[in-house]
Amino acid sequence: MVVQAEPGMGDDGCVASKRGTQTARDMVLSMLVILLGAGLVYLFIPHDDSLDPVRPITYDTELATARRAAPYPLAAPVGLPETWRATSVRYDGQSDHGAVWHLGFMDPDNEYAAVEQGDGKPDAFIAEVTHGAEPTGENRTVDGEEWERYEGPKYDALVHREDGVTTVVTGTAPFDSLARLAAALEAGEN
Structure with missing residues (x-):
């Protein structure tokens, strides 16, 4: 079958x-x-890969608002050339480091520099905003004021302590650029 x-x-x-x-x-x-x-x-x-990826911002409104809220005079640069581009801004009145102010820039050589202010414990604040930079024991005079010099693996910094507030100018920018930014700072209240 x-x-x-x-x-x-x-x-x-x-x-x-x-x-x-x-x-x-x-x-x-x-x-x-x-x-x-x-x-x-x-x-x-x-x-276009040749375009600058940094997007400059304006910070006048944030500065005015933060100055009204801050318990200390906030510092911001006055008279920096246009080649310095603001890239970030923030104010936090109740952070782990007290009232903190941040204003970030790219310098003319595309290096980062920032103004950081806080009214909390200075050593912890400095360690955080500089990413662990250490004091060198050297000072730098900027517009007649002494600033402590810090160096670190990521950021270097100039630090100024006075009247319960610590001002740190920090970033990847060289010390001359950090000093230029520090020299342009003016504290103000609204």
Whole structure:
């Protein structure tokens, strides 16, 4: 007796399935179409890698608001050239370091420099905003005031302590740029 396979049955008597190979092939083809589409979008969307990724900000409103709220006169630079670009600003009246003020800049050589002020414990505040910089034992006179010099693996800093507030000018910028920023600082109240 000869058994004939029914239509759709394989040699072993099981139903032959093309579904498994079609699914894998379809997935590969779909991925190729998606990658081709993404490549075309990349080619036709304008992009310029030479553009400066730093987005300058204005901080006049934040400064005025923070000066009204702060328990000490907040410092901000006056008369810095336009080549100094403000990049970040914030005020927190109830941080772990008391009332703290931050104003970040990129200097003309694209190095970071920031003004940090706090009325909490100075040593803990300095350690945090300088990312662990240590005092060198040297001072630098800036506009007739003595600033302590700190050096660290990430940031260097100039530190000025007075009347319950610590002012730190810190960043990756060289000490001459930090001193330039410190010299431009004027404390004010609203």
